Amino acid sequence: MKEKGWRDIPWGGLILEEGNAEKYKTGDWRTHRPVWDERKCTHCLLCWVYCPDSSIIVKEEKFKQFDYDHCKGCGICSTQCPTKAIHMEEETKFALKEGGK
Amino acid sequence: MPSLKVLSRKKELLTGGHRLCAGCGASIIVRQVLMAAEDPVVMSSATGCLEVATTIYPFTAWRIPWIHCAFENSASTLSGVEAAYRSLKRQGKIDRTIKFIAFGGDGGTYDIGLQALSGVLERGHNLLYICYDNQAYMNCLSTSSLIMTEDGVKRITEVKEGDEVYAFDQKTYQLVLKKCIGIFDNGIKDVYELTTLHHSIKATANHPFLVLKRNGRGKKNNFVWQTISEMKMGDEIVVLKNLDEGESFKFDFNKVKKGDYKVNRFKNFLIDNKYFEIEKVRDIKLVRPEPTLDLRVEGEHNFIADGIVVHNTGIQRSSATPEGAATTTSPVGKAIPEGKQRPRKDLTRIVAAHDAPYVAQANPAYYNDLIKKVQKALSTEGPTFINVLSPCPRGWRYDPSLSIQIAKLAVLTGVWPLYEVEKGQYRITYRPKKRHPLREWLESQGRFRHLLRDENKGIVERLEKQVEEKEKSLLALAGEETSA
Amino acid sequence: MGKILGLTGDEATAEAMRQINPDVLAAYPITPQTETVQRFSEFVAEGIVATEMVRVESEHSAMSACLGAAAAGARAMTATSANGLALMWEICYIAASYRLPIIMAVVNRALSGPINIHCDHSDSMGARDAGWIQIYSENCQEAYDNLIQAIRIAEEEKVRLPVMVTFDGFIISHAMERVETLEDDEVSQFIGKYKNAYSLLDVDSPVTYGPLDLYDYYFEHKRQQIEAMEISLEVIQKIGREFGDLSGRYYDLMGNCHLEGAELVIVAAGSTAGTVKSVVDELRERGEKVGLLKMRVFRPFPAKQIAEVLRGVKAVAVLDRSVSFGAQGGPIFMEIRSALFDEIKPPAVVNYIYGLGGRDIGVDEIKRVYKNLERITHTKKVDELVGYLGLRE
Numbered sequence: 001m002k003e004k005g006w007r008d009i010p011w012g013g014l015i016l017e018e019g020n021a022e023k024y025k026t027g028d029w030r031t032h033r034p035v036w037d038e039r040k041c042t043h044c045l046l047c048w049v050y051c052p053d054s055s056i057i058v059k060e061e062k063f064k065q066f067d068y069d070h071c072k073g074c075g076i077c078s079t080q081c082p083t084k085a086i087h088m089e090e091e092t093k094f095a096l097k098e099g100g101k
Numbered sequence: 102m103p104s105l106k107v108l109s110r111k112k113e114l115l116t117g118g119h120r121l122c123a124g125c126g127a128s129i130i131v132r133q134v135l136m137a138a139e140d141p142v143v144m145s146s147a148t149g150c151l152e153v154a155t156t157i158y159p160f161t162a163w164r165i166p167w168i169h170c171a172f173e174n175s176a177s178t179l180s181g182v183e184a185a186y187r188s189l190k191r192q193g194k195i196d197r198t199i200k201f202i203a204f205g206g207d208g209g210t211y212d213i214g215l216q217a218l219s220g221v222l223e224r225g226h227n228l229l230y231i232c233y234d235n236q237a238y239m240n241c242l243s244t245s246s247l248i249m250t251e252d253g254v255k256r257i258t259e260v261k262e263g264d265e266v267y268a269f270d271q272k273t274y275q276l277v278l279k280k281c282i283g284i285f286d287n288g289i290k291d292v293y294e295l296t297t298l299h300h301s302i303k304a305t306a307n308h309p310f311l312v313l314k315r316n317g318r319g320k321k322n323n324f325v326w327q328t329i330s331e332m333k334m335g336d337e338i339v340v341l342k343n344l345d346e347g348e349s350f351k352f353d354f355n356k357v358k359k360g361d362y363k364v365n366r367f368k369n370f371l372i373d374n375k376y377f378e379i380e381k382v383r384d385i386k387l388v389r390p391e392p393t394l395d396l397r398v399e400g401e402h403n404f405i406a407d408g409i410v411v412h413n414t415g416i417q418r419s420s421a422t423p424e425g426a427a428t429t430t431s432p433v434g435k436a437i438p439e440g441k442q443r444p445r446k447d448l449t450r451i452v453a454a455h456d457a458p459y460v461a462q463a464n465p466a467y468y469n470d471l472i473k474k475v476q477k478a479l480s481t482e483g484p485t486f487i488n489v490l491s492p493c494p495r496g497w498r499y500d501p502s503l504s505i506q507i508a509k510l511a512v513l514t515g516v517w518p519l520y521e522v523e524k525g526q527y528r529i530t531y532r533p534k535k536r537h538p539l540r541e542w543l544e545s546q547g548r549f550r551h552l553l554r555d556e557n558k559g560i561v562e563r564l565e566k567q568v569e570e571k572e573k574s575l576l577a578l579a580g581e582e583t584s585a
Numbered sequence: 586m587g588k589i590l591g592l593t594g595d596e597a598t599a600e601a602m603r604q605i606n607p608d609v610l611a612a613y614p615i616t617p618q619t620e621t622v623q624r625f626s627e628f629v630a631e632g633i634v635a636t637e638m639v640r641v642e643s644e645h646s647a648m649s650a651c652l653g654a655a656a657a658g659a660r661a662m663t664a665t666s667a668n669g670l671a672l673m674w675e676i677c678y679i680a681a682s683y684r685l686p687i688i689m690a691v692v693n694r695a696l697s698g699p700i701n702i703h704c705d706h707s708d709s710m711g712a713r714d715a716g717w718i719q720i721y722s723e724n725c726q727e728a729y730d731n732l733i734q735a736i737r738i739a740e741e742e743k744v745r746l747p748v749m750v751t752f753d754g755f756i757i758s759h760a761m762e763r764v765e766t767l768e769d770d771e772v773s774q775f776i777g778k779y780k781n782a783y784s785l786l787d788v789d790s791p792v793t794y795g796p797l798d799l800y801d802y803y804f805e806h807k808r809q810q811i812e813a814m815e816i817s818l819e820v821i822q823k824i825g826r827e828f829g830d831l832s833g834r835y836y837d838l839m840g841n842c843h844l845e846g847a848e849l850v851i852v853a854a855g856s857t858a859g860t861v862k863s864v865v866d867e868l869r870e871r872g873e874k875v876g877l878l879k880m881r882v883f884r885p886f887p888a889k890q891i892a893e894v895l896r897g898v899k900a901v902a903v904l905d906r907s908v909s910f911g912a913q914g915g916p917i918f919m920e921i922r923s924a925l926f927d928e929i930k931p932p933a934v935v936n937y938i939y940g941l942g943g944r945d946i947g948v949d950e951i952k953r954v955y956k957n958l959e960r961i962t963h964t965k966k967v968d969e970l971v972g973y974l975g976l977r978e
Contacts, residue, residue, distance in 0.1 A: 006805035011745065011813075012684035013158065013806050014783055015793040021118035021155065021162035029123060045105040049136075049468050050505050052128040053117045061106040070117025074124035074494075075502025088502075141788035145653065156796035166785040168656055169795035170649055170679055177646035180639060181611060181653025181661065182785055188608040188637035188659055189786070199788060217649070220642030291799060387800075 022070070026053065030073035032088040034066055040085035047077035047086060102473045108136045112164065119155040119162035124501025126491035126508065127151045127233045129465045131204070134231060137475035140198045141165070143182055147175035147209030150239050173213035176221040176230055179203040183226045200479050201228035206491075207421030208238045211448050222455040222484045229478045229485045232448065235493040237428050238417040262498065262547050293329050293387055297338065297380035306330040313337040313379055329385060337379045416496045420446045423516070425564055426548045428496075433551040439560045440551065444567060452486045453522045459485040461521035461530075465492075466508035470519055470530055477521070490517045498547025507545050514542040515568045518575055527578040536572070539565040587766040594757035595620030597725040597764050598664065598690045601732040603628050604772035607688075608659035608779075611639035611650035615669040616702045617754040618692040622664060644669035648676035648687075655685035656794050658784030660736070662687070666754055667694035667708045674712060680747050681716030681810060683794055686739030686779070687747040689717075690732060693855065693906075694754040695942045703943020704754040706855065706907040709883075710916045712749070716810050718817055719884040721854040722752040723840060725762040730834055733767070736776040737824045744817045746810070753856040755943065767832060775831055814885040821882055838887035839894065840879025847876025848899040849958040850932075852921060854880035857904060857939070857946055864951040875955050880917060888924035895925065900933045900958040904974070906940045914938075914971045933961050939974035950974045 010016055043063050048056040055071040057064045078086040114135040121128050127150055135142065143166045146152040152169045155162040170178040179201055189195040203221075205214050210232040218230060260266065260281055268279045290305040304310075312327045313336075324339065332338075418428040418441050427433045427440040453460045459481040463471040471489065478485035492508045494501040511517035512533065519531040543549040543561065552561050576582065592600060598621045602610065612622045628634045641647045644665050651661040665673065670691055680687055691709050695701040709719055718738060722728040728750065735748040752758065767775075783792045798806060822837055829835030840858060843865050844850065851861050858879040868875045878894065878901075895901060903922075905915020913919060918936035925931040937954060939946050954974070961967055 003801060004805075006808040006812075009159070009802070009805060009809075010783075011806075011809050012783075012794070013682060013796055013798060013802075015156065015159060015161040015796055016783065016790075017161070018791045018793075019116040019162060019164040021157075021160040022116045024118040024120075024160050026118055026120065045109055048109060049105055049133065050129055050465070051132075052121060052123070052125050052504075053119070054113045054115055054128075054132065055117050058109040061109055067117055072123035074504070075500070076124055076129075076504055079502045080505050143657075143785050143788070152795075153797050156793055158796040158798045158802045161793035161796060163793055164791060166788060166791045167793045168653065168785055170652055171675055174646060174649035174676070177641060177649040178653040180641075180646075181609060181650030181655075182657040183653075184609045184611070184637040184639045184650060185654035185657035185659030185661070186786060188635065188654075189657075191637070192608070192635050195786060197788065199786060216642060217646050220646055223642070224640065 025069045026072055027067075027069045030071060030091045032073045032075065033068060033071065033091050033094060034073070034075070034077050034086045035089050036063065036066065037085045037087070040083045042083055042085075044082060046080050046082065050076050050080050052076065102469060102476065108472075111136060114142075114164040115155070116162045116164065118160065120157060121150060121154040122493075122495055122501070124492075124494040124504045125150070126235060126465055126493060126504055127206075128155075129504070130231070130233050130471075130489050130491055133465055133468050133471050134202065134475050135165070137472040138200055138202070138479060139476070140200045140479070142200050142202055143167075143179075143186075144201075145169070145175045145179035145182065145203045147203075147205035147214055148172035149206035149209050150235070151204060151206065151233065172209050174217045175203045175205040175209055175214060176228075177217040179228055180221045180224065180226045183228050187227070201226075202479075203228055203230045205230070205232055206239075207232060207234040207236060207448075208419045210234075211421045211446050212419055215448075215451075218452070218486075219455065222452060222457050222486070225483050227483060229475070229487065231475075232486070232488045233491040234421050234448075234488055235491040235496060236426065236445070237419050237422045237493075237496050239493055239496045262550070291387060293385055295329060295332075295382060296384045297382055304329060311339040313339070332382060332385060334382050334384060336382045338382060339379060421448070423564075424567070425543075425552050425560055427551060428548070438551065438557055440548075447571075449486075449488045449522075452488075453525075453527075455484075456525065457486055458483040459521065459523055461487045462517065462519055463487050463489045464508050464512055464517055464519060465489065466505045467512065467519060467531060474521060474530070477523075496548070498550075499545060503545070510537070510542050510545055513537040514539050515572050516542050518572065520575060520579065527575070527580075529575065529579050529581060536568075539568055587768045587771065590764050590766055591761045592725055592729075592764045593620065593759050593761050594722075594725045594728050594752050595692070595759065596624055596761075597729040598692075598732060598752075599624035599628070600764075600766060601729045601772075602662060602690075603634055604767070604769050605660070605662070605688075605733065605736055605776060606634050606773070607636055607662040609639065609651065609654035609661045610636050610663065611641050611647045611654070611661070612663045613641050613644045613647045613665070613669060615644070615666050615694075617694060617758045618664045618666045618669070618690070620758065621690060621692070644672040645676060648673040648680060648689075651687045651689075652676060652680045652683065652685055653785075655680070655687050655781070656683065656784070657786045658779070658781040660779045661685075662689065664690040664692065666692045667696050667702075670708045670712055671696055674715065677712055677715040677717060677747070679795070682806065684745040684810075684813070685747060686736075686745055688732065688735045688739060689747065689749045690728070691749045691751040692754045692758045693751050701942040702754070704756050704855075704906070705941045705943065706751070706905075707941070709749060709751045710907040710909070713884055713916060716746065716814070717884065718744075718746050718748040718814070718821070718882070720748065720750050720821075720882055721840075721880055722750060722757070723856060723858045723879060725752075725757055725760070725764050726834070727840075728752040728757065729764055729766065730828065730832065730836065733772055733775060734821075734824045734828050734836065737827075738817065738821055740777075740779055741817075741820045741824075744813055744820050746813050746817060751855070756856045765832070765834075771831060775828070818882075818885050818887060836881070838882045838890050840881040842876065842878050842894060844876040844878060844894055844898075846874055848874040849955055849962065850876045850878055850895065850898050850901045851904060851951065851954060851958075852878045852880060852901060852917060853904040854883065854917060855906060857906065860946060860948060861904075861951050864948050864955070867948075868952070868955060873955070883917070883920075886920050886924070888920070891921060892924050892928060895921075895932060896928065898932045899962045900935070901925075902935050902937055902954045902958055904937050904939055904954075906938075908938055908941065918971075933958075933965075933967055935961065935967055935969070936971045937974050938971065938976075944975045946975055 055067040265278045417430040424444040431441040461474045492504040520529045654661040695705040696707045731750040739748045825836030903918040914936035
């Protein structure tokens with residue numbers, strides 16, 4: 001991303017676009033990623049209330065998916081899930097599958 | 102309190118993409134607080150982990166109006182916003198209901214921000230102040246650095262205290278094994294990438310490297326520690342020979358002969374040194390801001406990271422740091438075995454003494470309790486305050502996946518009682534059936550590890566007593582009986 | 586037209602504030618500003634202003650609250666002196682960087698230590714790099730007029746910088762003078778309504794104020810501030826003309842000068858300019874070619890305009906009521922010297938530090954300065970670049 005000059009950015013250091021940090025993908029921080037076991041999930045949403053990175057996507061009051069673009073792999077969701085429906089797997093497995101870095 | 106399912110329908114007001122550490126308590130707290138708010142919120146934040154990591158220009162993770170001014174004035178800045186709101190409302194220029202929430206870390210609240218908070222409480226502004234207390238000023242190496250340990254090359258994030266790590270003995274120019282005595286989080290910093298012929302390492306501007314200083318013909322050369330900001334291309338630094346990523350290392354130690362110390366312009370200074378050589382810095386470039394860590398090693402003040410010899414150099418005590426915790430400005434040593442010597446300030450009680458209409462202590466592991474308290478505070482007229490324990494994986498030294506578990510332990514061991522003070526009336530909102538022994542809390546985190554040594558038993562007993570005393574006094578205020 | 590009142594500087598300030606009727610006023614008392622805040626509190630108590638007054642617990646919080654209020658789309662004002670301004674120093678820089686049009690009256694008083702409550706310009710001079718527009722007033726009338734103009738200057742779209750209006754502590758703040766005030770509605774009409782494009786209270790379009798700038802953006806943000814300062818030169822002149830059309834009192838970048846045919850000029854800011862003027866009148870009667878350049882706007886520094894008006898002058902003495910320790914002279918002196926550097930035939934420029942900590946300066950000292958300037962012109966030699974007036978050796 002080419003950086004803008006002083007004439008092209010808002011004055012005062014203001015950031016006018018709400019929540020644009022979403023564009024910054026912290027998913028590549030991960031060494032492990034959470035994996036969901038649909039059969040064990042009771043949709044209690046504890047993972048959602050404890051996620052530091054807003055990376056549990058809930059739709060219609062049910063667990064939908066992880067936001068792997070932003071999930072840092074902290075593992076809190078896995079530790080807190082009461083039915084062990086989330087376990088952590090090494091990221092390298094998926095990196096290779098997804099065309100790897 | 103609405104159920105999690107109902108709360109889940111609300112729009113996420115803190116996006117992903119902020120750069121707080123994995124497992125950070127602060128963002129868990131922010132999310133829960135914003136879940137609890139029913140009206141639009143305007144937020145202020147003191148300088149600190151939360152503020153820095155969520156608003157790195159040009160990115161902001163906030164979906165609400167948000168202002169950061171300085172370190173010590175989250176309260177007073179927001180009091181100006183609230184005053185403006187009141188004024189404009191009175192003049193009929195605005196008619197929406199808006200709530201005001203000021204955030205501050207323990208640094209920006211207990212210490213430098215105490216005056217501003219006290220002023221706001223006395224003046225009676227209609228705002229909620231939330232302190233996310235991670236019990237120190239939290240703030241080297243980029244987290245992707247590879248460290249040479251006895252068990253092979255590991256990512257710095259995988260190195261644990263007690264692991265044996267390779268270091269460079271400056272007197273004998275040998276490779277030695279030293280015990281890692283801690284990993285410290287240095288926060289988000291600009292990270293530079295330094296490359297030589299065979300190696301590259303990412304580090305912060307102030308990270309020292311062992312650089313060869315040539316003192317001229319006939320004179321003996323010497324090594325000096327220099328930081329990236331002092332270095333330039335062409336500088337010669339000490340590097341490890343033949344680093345093979347992923348391979349396990351087995352070293353025989355080779356003594357460097359006296360003749361090897363001579364100056365030689367055309368060959369390596371360390372002639373025939375089996376493990377080290379000098380390489381020229383080919384490039385130093387700025388990569389981007391990243392979370393950084395610092396590794397501390399016993400005895401020697403350097404260790405090998407990414408094949409380059411780097412220096413030790415984050416996590417300073419605040420008045421919220423508990424007695425007995427090790428921090429970088431209250432480290433454990435022979436003269437001071439306990440780390441921080443003074444007990445922490447009981448800020449919640451100080452705020453309650455201001456006769457604020459609603460004051461509480463909360464914990465993100467007990468989200469029901471926290472959300473209820475936030476809702477109570479927001480619907481109370483006048484200045485309200487909630488002190489929330491914010492577990493910090495880097496500063497407290499534990500695995501990030503355990504943040505909520507450890508937060509729970511704080512309540513179960515009595516270290517962080519959950520209570521509220523409503524118009525002067527104390528009420529304990531959650532009490533474990535039986536208080537767990539303090540030892541459980543101490544065992545869970547690296548910052549207390551030194552207390553588990555036999556010789557420090559007395560300190561632990563004293564700390565356990567402190568918890569007891571606090572509990573008693575709190576129960577008395579709440580008009581409850583002490584448990585047997 | 587409004588009334589003619591006998592007002593002290595503090596009272597004139599309070600009166601201007603009453604007519605401006607800011608949404609928020611956050612202030613902390615400090616001598617010699619206290620009367621302003623006290624008088625204004627009375628207005629608040631009587632309910633004759635709409636202002637929400639925040640009686641903060643320190644000046645640091647005063648500026649923080651003003652900053653928050655301005656970011657929330659409200660008109661915010663405050664007043665302070667000396668160490669109060671010093672305590673606000675950190676936030677002053679931030680307020681300017683967030684481009685918030687906060688108006689502050691600075692009642693010039695010496696910075697401690699040792700503690701001194703009397704007049705000198707060390708406080709506002711100490712803050713000259715903070716990014717605020719700085720306007721010096723000679724007397725109570727100017728204090729009143731400048732505050733009203735300040736609102737328009739600060740809020741101008743392309744400027745958006747905070748403004749501090751100064752006047753001398755005790756000498757002006759506590760001395761009653763004849764002040765012509767405008768009608769209440771004349772002031773309201775002149776200042777118009779404050780519109781902040783990006784208000785925190787606009788919850789439907791959330792903005793973030795005060796992000797972390799790394800090395801990749803900070804410089805650009807500062808360059809924007811530099812640009813705004815440049816643009817403000819013109820704006821200050823424009824507002825000065827508009828104000829003149831309204832009140833009959835016209836203002837420009839420099840104060841009303843008396844430079845016609847002058848060969849020996851004294852530059853001064855604040856009440857001392859008035860003292861110099863009375864000497865100029867006296868000496869001119871005797872046919873001496875003397876003049877006064879009254880500093881009004883110090884930031885942005887009107888270098889071009891000053892170089893123009895001093896063209897053809899033979900010798901200049903710059904009076905500084907503050908010190909920059911370790912520098913080659915006082916702040917005004919250094920800026921003027923720099924402004925004249927490119928002139929083909931610049932005048933000799935010397936500096937006099939005077940009046941520190943409220944040390945009085947009288948007509949005799951001023952006459953001596955002119956005498957010295959005369960000697961410099963004849964001998965073409967400067968013996969002492971920086972001298973002191975009223976100091977006991």
